[in-house]
Amino acid sequence: MRFEKSYHLINWTEWNSALAKTIDDFYKSYSVYPNILEANRYTFSQIDFLINVIPGERQNLYRKNELLNQTIKPAETEEVGIVAYESDNANVDFAIDENLDYKEFRLIYDSDPEWEDVTIIGIPFDKEFVVQNWN
Numbered sequence: 001m002r003f004e005k006s007y008h009l010i011n012w013t014e015w016n017s018a019l020a021k022t023i024d025d026f027y028k029s030y031s032v033y034p035n036i037l038e039a040n041r042y043t044f045s046q047i048d049f050l051i052n053v054i055p056g057e058r059q060n061l062y063r064k065n066e067l068l069n070q071t072i073k074p075a076e077t078e079e080v081g082i083v084a085y086e087s088d089n090a091n092v093d094f095a096i097d098e099n100l101d102y103k104e105f106r107l108i109y110d111s112d113p114e115w116e117d118v119t120i121i122g123i124p125f126d127k128e129f130v131v132q133n134w135n
Contacts, residue, residue, distance in 0.1 A: 001111040003030040009103040023090045026107045033090035034107035038097040048081040
């Protein structure tokens with residue numbers, strides 16, 4: 001089963017709250033939370049840029065060290081990028097789709113994502129950090 005819905009960011013600096021609102025909108029539309037967010041590389045690069053320059057944006061980032069079974073916070077001077085978004089209700093993995101426009105993103109629920117097939121949902125990021133946004 002697959003559902004998808006497209007959205008546009010209005011203000012770059014409000015990407016986090018916009019994503020939370022669109023995840024709720026997606027749920028209202030389909031009664032299921034999305035598990036994938038697609039956008040083009042430029043849109044993702046702007047989100048990564050904001051995470052690195054806006055004070056306080058990095059406080060909700062973590063990466064999982066599977067070998068040590070630990071959660072790691074980024075170093076103060078480490079430039080970071082994100083690969084996923086977590087909230088109380090949804091865990092959304094990021095994927096690239098260069099066919100989407102500037103500031104456009106698509107939320108998707110896919111019950112059986114095929115990450116290796118780029119024609120279906122794009123290419124997953126290789127960055128390691130996840131944004132946690134607990135309401």
